[in-house]
Amino acid sequence: MSEQTQARFSFKLLKTDGGARRGEINTPHGVVRTPAFMPVGTQATVKAMYPEQVRDLGADVILGNTYHLMLRPTAERVAKLGGLHKFMNWPHTILTDSGGFQVMSLAQLRKMSEEGVTFRSHHDGSVHEMSPERSIEIQGLLGADIQMQLDQCIALPAERSEIEEAMQLSLRWAERSRTQFEKMGGPEKGQGLYGIVQGGDNPELRVQSAKALGDMPFEGYSVGGLAVGEPQEVMLKMLEVTTPVMPVDKPRYLMGVGTPEDILESVARGIDQFDCVMPTRAGRHGLAYTRFGKVNLKNARHSEDPRPLDEASSCPATREYSRAYLHHLVRVNEGLAAMLLTWNNLAYYQYLMQGIRDAIDTGTFEEFRQKTKEDWARGDIEPYVWS
C-alpha cells in the first residue's frame, strides 16, 4: 500500500462496561482487539514459540525491545532486511518500547542529561547513545506499528522531587519524540506514537502528567513507571486517578503488567493494552498458568499424575501432555518443557483476554471478574490418587 492510501492509525471504542473498555486498534498490520495482551518478543522472537503458534493463540500484536534490537542485530540491519515484521516472520502488529527502560536496567550507564543517555552495551561494552530522537529513529527503522516515546522511569519508592523531575523530563522528551515521529512520516505510514504517563506513586503528579500528555497529539497513551516494586494496591490506586483524566478516544497501555489478576483489575480501571514477560519467563522455569491458578511442575506431587494441565483447554500443550510428563521434562531440563509450558501460558493469557473481551461485549464483565477470581481462589486440582 502506498503512503497515499495507507489508512491512519485509529482506535475505535466499541463498548464500555463499568470502567472496562472494549475496542479495536487499526494499524498497518491488522486489527488489535482490546483489551489485548501482547506477548514479549525481546530479541525478535517470542521465546520458545514459533510465530505462527503465537498468532494461532489469538495474539494480534507482540512487543519488541528496542534496546536489545538496536544492539543485535541493529535497527539498520533489520531495516535493510525489510523491517522487523519480515525479519521475524510476524506479519501482524508490532509494538516497540523506547529502549529507555532497558538502558536504565541492563546497560552500564555512562551519562544522563537533558539531551539523552550515553551507555555501554551489556554484551560487549560498546558505547551507544539514546535520545528521544534516536529512539524514534530506531523504532521507525524497525517499522513498528506502535511506538513509544523515550521517557525516564525510576524505581519506587522515591522522593517526590525525584519523581517530579523525571516526569517533567519525560514530558519534554514526549514533545521531542513527537516531532521526530512526524519528521519520519510515522502518521502517514499509519503508525502510532504513544506518550507515557509518569509520576511514580504520586496521584497529583500522575494527573499532571496525563493531562499534559493529553494535550499533545498522540495516537495512544501508556501508563509507565508502575509494576516496578510497589504493592498492587498502589498500582491500582494510580490507575484510578490517572485513567479518568486520559483521553477517552485513545488506547491506554499499562506497560510491563502483569499477573492475570493485575490484568483483570486494570481492565476494570480502563486499561486496554498489556505486555509482560511473566507467561513466557515462567514457562521456562517450570511454572504453568491455568484457569485454577499457578501450577509448579517442579513439584514432585506431579511426578505420577497422568492428568493434563486442563483437559478442557483448546491448546495441545495444555490438553495432550500429562503433568507427569511435564514434570519429567522440567526435571531433566529439556527444551520441550519450555516449549510446552510457554505455549500453555500464552494460551491461558489469551484465553483470559478473550474472556474479558467477550464479557465486555455482553455487558457481563463484573460477573466474569468474580467468576474468574473464584476459579483462581479454588486453586489447582487435588493430588491424583492411583486406585
Added chain:
Amino acid sequence: MSEQTQARFSFKLLKTDGGARRGEINTPHGVVRTPAFMPVGTQATVKAMYPEQVRDLGADVILGNTYHLMLRPTAERVAKLGGLHKFMNWPHTILTDSGGFQVMSLAQLRKMSEEGVTFRSHHDGSVHEMSPERSIEIQGLLGADIQMQLDQCIALPAERSEIEEAMQLSLRWAERSRTQFEKMGGPEKGQGLYGIVQGGDNPELRVQSAKALGDMPFEGYSVGGLAVGEPQEVMLKMLEVTTPVMPVDKPRYLMGVGTPEDILESVARGIDQFDCVMPTRAGRHGLAYTRFGKVNLKNARHSEDPRPLDEASSCPATREYSRAYLHHLVRVNEGLAAMLLTWNNLAYYQYLMQGIRDAIDTGTFEEFRQKTKEDWARGDIEPYVWS
C-alpha cells in the same frame, strides 16, 4: 488389541536395487518404511521438537535411550503411566537401545562381570545394575516395539583379543537377552528383539558374530561397535563383509550412524535402519543440513542474507526464515534457533530417506546416490550480493 490377535513383528523385503534394500517393518505401533532414519529421543523427547512435528516430517520410528530413562523418570514409572508411547505422546513405533553403550560411556563404572555391570548414575551417583535380563525387563516396561540385546561395545582401535572377548561375551548375552524377551512375552506382544553383531574392525570376527547371531531367532539384527572413532572406509569395509552373511529376511540396523553420506553408503551396503544424534545435536549448535551440504549459521557471512536455507523445501523452518534471521537467533542464543534448525535438519534427513526409498522403488538408487553426492559436492550457495 489382545495378545491373541496382536500380529507378530514382521519384516517384508519389498525390493532390492544393487545392495540397497526397500522394506517394511510391522510393529504394534505401525509400519516402518525402510531404509529408515530414526530421530533420537534420549529422555523421552526428540530435543526441541513437538512429537507431531517429528511425525509430520515422515519419521515412522524414534529411538529412546534405556540408560537415561531407567534413571529418570525410571522404567517402572513410565510403565505405571501407560508406557513410553503414551508418556511422550508418540503413538508410533519406538526402538530402545539396551543401555549398555551409555553405561560404558556416561556412567561411573563400578564392576563389569559375566553377569552384567554395576554402575553409578552420572546424575546423582546412585548405584544401579544392568544385566541382559534387566535391560530387557526395562525395555519391556517401557513398551518398546523394537528392543536391543545388551552387548559390550568397545572403542577402536583395540587388540584383537579384546575385540574377540567382547564379541563372545555379547553372543552369550544375546542368548540370555532372548530368553528374557520370550519370558516377558515380547513375541506375543508383536515386539521384536535384535541381536547385535560385534567384532570391531576385524572382518573375521564380524563374520563369526553375524553367523552365530543369525542362528538365533531374532526379529532383526544390528551392527554395533562402528562409528566409534574408526575412519569411514573401515566402517564401510566392515559392512561389506558383514551384511552378506546376515539373514536376508530380517531388518538390519546400523547403530549410531551417521552423516548423510554414511547413510547413503551404508544403504548401498544393505543396511535398513539408522539412528544418530547428529541432526538434532547440530541443530542446537547452529549447523544446518541442506541438499547442498552443511551450513554453519554462526558464520557472519549469513548476517545480511535474506534467503532461506532452501526455498524448494516443504519444511517451514527451511523455507520461511532468512539465513540472516537464523544467524541472529544463533548469535543471541535464542531457543528458537534450536527449534528451527533441528526441524530443518530432521526434515533434511527424512527427505534424504524418502529419496532413497523412492530411488530403490524405481530401481534408480545408483543414479540417486551419484546425484545426491554431486549436490553435496556443489556446496552451499554463493554469498548474497546486495544490489
